Amino acid sequence: MYVTGSHNNSITSNCETCNRTNCVIHKNKGVLFNSTLPQSSTILKCKKGQQFIIEGAPVNGLFFIKSGTVKVFRTGINGREQIVRFAKGCEIVGHRGFGTQEYYSIGAVALQDVELHYFSKEHLQSALLENPKFAYDMMLFYANELNRSENKVKSISQMTVRERVIDTILYINRKFDDINGFLSLPLSRKEYADYAGTTEEQVIRVFSALKKENLIMAKGKKIGIIDVSQLKKEINEHNYFLDS
DNA sequence: CCATTAAATTCAA
DNA sequence: TTGAATTTAATGG
Numbered sequence: 001m002y003v004t005g006s007h008n009n010s011i012t013s014n015c016e017t018c019n020r021t022n023c024v025i026h027k028n029k030g031v032l033f034n035s036t037l038p039q040s041s042t043i044l045k046c047k048k049g050q051q052f053i054i055e056g057a058p059v060n061g062l063f064f065i066k067s068g069t070v071k072v073f074r075t076g077i078n079g080r081e082q083i084v085r086f087a088k089g090c091e092i093v094g095h096r097g098f099g100t101q102e103y104y105s106i107g108a109v110a111l112q113d114v115e116l117h118y119f120s121k122e123h124l125q126s127a128l129l130e131n132p133k134f135a136y137d138m139m140l141f142y143a144n145e146l147n148r149s150e151n152k153v154k155s156i157s158q159m160t161v162r163e164r165v166i167d168t169i170l171y172i173n174r175k176f177d178d179i180n181g182f183l184s185l186p187l188s189r190k191e192y193a194d195y196a197g198t199t200e201e202q203v204i205r206v207f208s209a210l211k212k213e214n215l216i217m218a219k220g221k222k223i224g225i226i227d228v229s230q231l232k233k234e235i236n237e238h239n240y241f242l243d244s
Numbered sequence: 245c246c247a248t249t250a251a252a253t254t255c256a257a
Numbered sequence: 258t259t260g261a262a263t264t265t266a267a268t269g270g
Contacts, residue, residue, distance in 0.1 A: 189266065201245085204267055220252050220266075 023090035024141055025064045025117065028134040031127050032119065041117045046110040053108035059097030061120040065089050068114030069176070069185055073194065074106045083195040085148070086111070086175065086185065092141060098124070111185070156197045159235075164196040165206040166231050169216065171195075173225055186221040 025032060033041060043066070046052050052063070055075060067089050076082045084106060087093055097104050098121065128135045155167055169183075169192075176185040193203045207223075210216045215231055217224040225231065 188264095199245090200266085201268090208267075218266095 024092065024134075024137045025090060027137060028127075028131070031131045031134045032117075041119050041123075044116040044118050046114045046116065048110055048112050050114075051107060051109040052114075052116065053094055053104050053106065055104055055107045057104050058102060059094070059104055059121070061118055062095055062098055062124060063093040063108075064117040064119065065091050065093060066115040066117055069111040070108050070114055071111055071191065072106050072108045081194045082197065083191065086172070086195075088176065095142070095145070111187075161196070161198050161202050162206050162209070163235060164198060165192065165203055166210075167235055168192050168196040169223065169225065170228070170231060170235065172223075173228065178224075181217075182219075182222040182224040187223075188221065 044052065044063075046068075053072075065087055070087045070093055072084045072087060072093060073081050074084060087108075093108050093116075094104065094106075096106070128138065155164060159167065172183050172185055172187070176183060178184060188200075189203045189207070190200045193200045196203065207216065207218055211218060215225070215227045217226060
């Protein structure tokens with residue numbers, strides 16, 4: 001098994017050809033790219049591991065992910081990282097700083113090589129004011145994010161560690177496809193822990209238990225789900241309805 | 245939490 | 258493509 005050239009498995013998601021029905025960028029590309037402003041959007045490329053939003057830095061605009069995967073986090077109590085969400089192509093990052101907030105309350109780093117569309121605040125403001133459809137789509141996005149965030153508070157305060165870890169696996173599974181039985185997004189145990197609100201060791205132990213129970217399989221960073229319905233069942237018993 | 249060992253990834257040649 | 262170097266996973270105290 002080998003990779004030819006420098007083309008790793010980057011998802012070629014050109015916004016012109018992207019046909020995700022739920023993509024805010026795609027649905028509003030006329031508004032976003034045909035602006036009267038000369039330089040409406042700049043494309044930014046980040047290599048794996050590169051941080052493109054720094055906590056506390058002033059907000060100048062918003063990022064739309066063109067391709068690749070990103071993790072969004074905030075630094076918690078004793079320097080512990082809390083992963084807020086994982087984002088992929090067609091999603092927006094840095095949106096909470098938009099509007100009133102002056103500084104980012106989150107950081108964002110590329111988990112793989114990433115391409116970003118960057119739009120300035122000014123450009124987006126005029127696009128939003130002039131185009132109700134775009135504003136409406138953005139509002140839906142914000143509402144959805146708020147819902148997700150509220151669910152997360154619930155899950156962290158009320159679920160057991162095991163349930164939170166399962167919840168995290170299912171979240172990754174829903175959001176990122178399988179490649180022959182394994183989750184296509186490789187994450188370290190620490191990253192699972194930071195999302196689930198626990199420690200690396202706890203994640204490792206839950207993983208080991210789940211492996212013994214034949215619910216998942218793990219080969220290094222490659223995690224495969226064997227029995228999705230059984231895992232869902234454990235979560236559903238506690239009435240947790242999950243986000244996208 | 246930390247220390248140890250096993251395993252997996254990365255990197256350079 | 259390989260194996261040495263480095264990083265990450267797993268376990269037990």
